Amino acid sequence: MSRRGAIPLLLLGLLLGAPGASALDGYRVYESTAASVNGEVLFVSDVVREACFLRCAAMPGSEPEALTLQEARSRRIADTLVLQEQKKLALGQVDNATLSGYENEAVARMAACGAPCKEDISPAQTREWVERKLLIREFLGRRIAVFVEVKDQDVEREQRRRVAAGGDPGLTEDQVRQELLEEKVAQEERNWYVRAASKARIVLSPMEEK
DSSP: OOOOOOOOOOOOSOBOSSTTSOTBTTBOOOOOEEEEETTEEEEHHHHHHHHHHHHTTOSTTOOOOOOOHHHHHHHHHHHHHHHHHHHHHTOOOOOHHHHHHHHHHHHHHHHHOOOGGGGGOOHHHHHHHHHHHHHHHHHHHHHTGGGOOOOHHHHHHHHHHHHHTTOOTTOOHHHHHHHHHHHHHHHHHHHHHHHHHHHSOEEEOOOOOO
């Protein structure tokens, strides 16, 4: 994703009483921006939390991921693109029972995580993050995955290719079909993100690693 510019640091907070107490002319830096997506501001704290959730594998079924802040920002931007489209199409919300089940496990995963960053994340923020991820999963399933098809000839051709390459001939047609389906869905999702990003107004701010 190319950088189109930079947003200045967003300075919020109260004027400090003691003269000279701050290097920023008497103001305290409360928060700073990481990016803007179609006018929606993402803060550095959003990116830091995203990195922590991924490091702790908070989402049930996921594995820990150690990302840089820049990589976590890219994930957060991608999520924002989906959520903006989901809102525009009014595709609805996550079922409460489903959300509750995922939330309980996510909170437990965060509690068991050994990363110090988890101390700055509340259960309410975990619930919000899980709901966001479930909305994204629902959107991608309804708008992309449902239209992906793997034909019988695709399965047969892949089986022949794997056998010729010394692959496992014991895989069933259903197993090969599922693997092909997952690969095609992943590719279509990547294509969607590329198209969405190309049409979006994305501005990145300078951001140091922490």
